Amino acid sequence: RTWHEYLLDTVRYQELLAGKSYAGVDDDVRASSRAMEMVFQDHMTTLQIKTSHPELAAIVDTTFPGGLFNAKTSDFWSQLENTNFAWYWSRCGARVLAAHGASDFVTYSVDHRLVADIVNREHPGWARAVEIPASDHIFSNWQTEAESLEHWPTGAFNPAFIDTMRGWIAAVMQGKE
Incomplete structure (x- = not known):
């Protein structure tokens, strides 16, 4: 969009x-x-x-x-x-992990799913959209969007994104993604 x-x-x-x-x-x-x-x-x-x-x-x-x-x-x-992001994503020649934090009030999970859908239409199975629990836009550990907004831009770092990314990279390198 x-x-x-x-x-x-x-x-x-x-x-x-x-x-x-x-x-x-x-x-x-x-x-x-x-x-x-x-x-x-x-x-x-x-x-x-x-x-x-x-x-x-x-x-x-x-x-x-x-x-x-x-x-x-x-x-x-x-x-x-003036950028048609769908055009660029449709030409992406790489595997894509579109990760969204469940407590991120800055971006929306629908956009991350859209990125994965666009890439997968051109290259089936090349992209995955994931939701990272208790993580906001800057990877702070908040349970909800409201908590993140209230405390923005502070909070303890949530390592769940790193763990998710590591697992995804390993799966890509092993040919499982």
């Missing part, structure tokens, strides 16, 4: 996880979608957006502090916005 779709899902899910009302989240997703399109696709600056669309000023200030999104420039995000 597109980067834009992913980011909107992120806005929606993280705000709901933080306890915001469904109606408020819906408003934010709509405004975020417009602002992200203007920045990432139309290459407008945050100042241009706030000047031409003052109703988006609050969401622009929240989403793009200092003109950055997640501490990266709009050029970086525009490149992601």
Whole structure:
């Protein structure tokens, strides 16, 4: 799926996880979608957006502090916005382990399964999607997404990903994957 779709899902899910009302989240997703399109696709600056669309000023200030999104420039995000990831994954000539932490509120298991599905369509059996219990986006050991969000970005390292990766690499090297 597109980067834009992913980011909107992120806005929606993280705000709901933080306890915001469904109606408020819906408003934010709509405004975020417009602002992200203007920045990432139309290459407008945050100042241009706030000047031409003052109703988006609050969401622009929240989403793009200092003109950055997640501490990266709009050029970086525009490149992601214009990348057809499915095209690249369909041409991947390597075995793939698409691992997702069960307490990861940053990414979604559906995207990891999608990567494996795309690779496997071209090369059956070359990719596997796995869910790592009690692991978040930075491999911290939290039982739930809510705990991870509450304590972000802290927590004890969960070695389960390393164990999973080691087992998968061994299976690939033995021709079992």
